[in-house]
Ligand SMILES: [Zn+2]
């Protein structure tokens with residue numbers, strides 16, 4: 001099949017006609033758009049030949065025989081040619097890797113802080129961002145109609161391809177076109193769009209309403225499709241909002257469960273009563289401690305259905321309560337006497353073998369600093385632990 005037929009143009013077609021026709025064909029045949037990969041390869045191969053003046057001349061004169069070197073599609077990867085034609089030249093726009101289909105702009109990633117309470121209640125936060133939008137004055141052409149010409153030196157590709165023959169191989173090297181600074185286009189100074197000064201895009205402020213839904217988690221993403229920078233012949237990238245959960249001073253979270261410390265006075269711990277736990281969203285939980293159900297320091301209880309809502313279905317997780325028993329600072333003689341009567345008798349000292357020598361010693365009180373030092377491991381061990389563990393359990397210093 002004739003190369004011109006593949007592109008649907010006459011053999012007399014100009015460079016820009018060729019390019020225009022190829023763009024149309026390539027877009028509809030692109031494998032990412034469901035086109036036939038073989039057909040796409042043929043068409044890009046044909047364009048590759050015909051867009052190169054010397055190879056086009058060889059083909060016009062000798063047909064396919066004139067193209068022995070590299071032949072059809074043997075030179076450049078069709079995908080490379082494609083991305084080159086639609087701008088960019090691969091790499092420095094997309095998020096790495098090779099672009100597929102029309103070039104996709106860079107995604108914009110933004111972190112949005114959310115407190116645990118925000119994630120419990122859900123909230124809408126407004127995010128203002130600056131972005132490039134296609135110039136409305138020139139519709140992204142960069143100048144008056146017809147002012148923008150395809151660069152003749154590089155045929156609008158922005159790069160020039162040099163062929164080097166090494167034995168039987170032909171090596172292709174690419175260099176940015178110096179005549180058009182790699183843009184593939186030349187605009188006369190006079191005809192340049194006044195608004196965008198030929199840049200085709202303008203800076204604009206855009207406010208996005210970010211819906212932080214109930215139950216969202218740290219690192220979860222909210223995507224605004226194609227809201228990133230616009231550029232001609234480019235599908236804009238997405239604006240991706242990443243939820244950045246802030247640690248809460250009281251509550252810890254494990255998926256949909258919450259953990260909280262709650263203080264219980266000694267009388268309530270022993271004889272029952274009520275504890276009140278402040279929760280999110282201006283509400284509190286009043287918890288009955290039944291009489292006779294003795295609470296010991298560090299006991300953990302659970303309040304079912306009082307944790308975080310799950311994402312989407314809003315099923316409530318559980319709230320685990322770590323109970324801290326608050327002991328009185330001092331007791332009066334009367335209270336002590338009452339306790340002697342009320343509490344079970346003292347347990348007797350452990351009996352020791354006869355050959356043990358028992359020494360009477362005095363307990364001394366210590367301040368917080370000494371208590372901290374006493375609970376911390378010797379420094380070398382502590383440093384090693386921190387290095388290897390990172391998120392491992394920390395030494396507890398504030399135990400009641
Ligand atoms: Zn050029």
Ligand SMILES: [Zn+2]
Nearest residue numbers: 135138193196
């Ligand atoms: Zn403009």
